[in-house]
Amino acid sequence: MKNNIIFTICLFLFVITLGFSQAKKPTLMVVPSDAWCNQNGYMQTYNDQGSTVKVPDYKRAFQENAEVLQVISQINGLMSERGFPLKNMESAIKTLESNAAEDNMRSSKDSGSEVNESPIDALKKVAKADIIIQLTWTVNKTGPKKSISYNLQGIDAYTDKQVATAVGTGNPSFSAETAVLLSEAVLAHMDNFTGTLQNHFDDMFENGREIIVRIQTWDDWDGDLETEYDGEELAYIIEDWIADNAVKGRFSTTDLTETMALFEQVRMPLFNEKGRAIDARRFVKGLSDHLKKAPYNIPNKLVMKGLGRATIILGGK
Numbered sequence: 001m002k003n004n005i006i007f008t009i010c011l012f013l014f015v016i017t018l019g020f021s022q023a024k025k026p027t028l029m030v031v032p033s034d035a036w037c038n039q040n041g042y043m044q045t046y047n048d049q050g051s052t053v054k055v056p057d058y059k060r061a062f063q064e065n066a067e068v069l070q071v072i073s074q075i076n077g078l079m080s081e082r083g084f085p086l087k088n089m090e091s092a093i094k095t096l097e098s099n100a101a102e103d104n105m106r107s108s109k110d111s112g113s114e115v116n117e118s119p120i121d122a123l124k125k126v127a128k129a130d131i132i133i134q135l136t137w138t139v140n141k142t143g144p145k146k147s148i149s150y151n152l153q154g155i156d157a158y159t160d161k162q163v164a165t166a167v168g169t170g171n172p173s174f175s176a177e178t179a180v181l182l183s184e185a186v187l188a189h190m191d192n193f194t195g196t197l198q199n200h201f202d203d204m205f206e207n208g209r210e211i212i213v214r215i216q217t218w219d220d221w222d223g224d225l226e227t228e229y230d231g232e233e234l235a236y237i238i239e240d241w242i243a244d245n246a247v248k249g250r251f252s253t254t255d256l257t258e259t260m261a262l263f264e265q266v267r268m269p270l271f272n273e274k275g276r277a278i279d280a281r282r283f284v285k286g287l288s289d290h291l292k293k294a295p296y297n298i299p300n301k302l303v304m305k306g307l308g309r310a311t312i313i314l315g316g317k
């Protein structure tokens with residue numbers, strides 16, 4: 001009898017432990033922050049449809065500054081110890097370079113109009129991380145001792161919204177290694193930081209991931225969003241599709257005219273009915289395919305900007 005009770009208790013504890021260990025966690029990628037890259041001269045420019053934009057040059061930072069790899073590896077280790085899956089930034093950069101032969105400029109087959117993509121958006125698409133952790137650090141010197149000030153920011157890769165933060169300065173130390181100083185400094189705040197990240201992911205798991213869906217029209221298309229199909233305007237047909245497919249019907253119609261529509265805070269599911277992870281492109285492709293079929297028969301082009309902004313351009317490919 002006693003052995004049976006002990007066995008039952010052990011089995012119960014095993015099941016509880018297994019449940020916690022199998023809880024889904026967000027995939028993370030640690031990067032040096034925009035501020036750190038700018039302060040240390042690791043920036044590059046790209047042409048965003050006529051405007052010159054500055055973005056971090058991660059590749060050069062890794063190649064020229066050995067400290068970058070050390071501190072990011074240290075944070076990766078702390079995250080890994082807490083069970084978070086990680087995407088290695090160096091590997092993501094190499095994968096991106098191997099795909100460099102592909103043309104990142106997309107154009108309409110009919111009109112030749114183009115949509116540009118920033119180097120950062122391209123990196124996010126390759127890494128497919130749920131949350132980007134931006135790391136800023138500064139080494140302070142007081143006599144023979146050094147300390148480190150740091151700022152960890154958890155950024156949702158789809159919305160670019162900050163979802164967690166940890167800021168602090170470590171105790172002065174004789175240690176010469178920046179990575180060691182950083183590890184000692186962030187340990188006190190790491191559990192709260194990762195707990196906030198997990199809460200954000202749990203909310204996404206239950207209520208869906210937030211994305212933006214934009215509808216536009218080519219100038220030469222003979223239709224618009226006020227065109228009626230079976231007595232209902234196209235704009236409201238699209239809005240109904242989003243309401244039917246968003247998690248718990250959650251979204252916000254921000255703007256709606258005869259030539260464009262903007263839907264924000266669209267909550268798409270993280271996984272399909274087969275339990276497979278899906279992204280914004282696959283989710284919005286459902287709407288794109290829906291509009292291509294009868295009775296609408298509208299040719300359209302699906303364009304992604306980053307991971308969480310999808311645009312369907314009606315009237316051409």
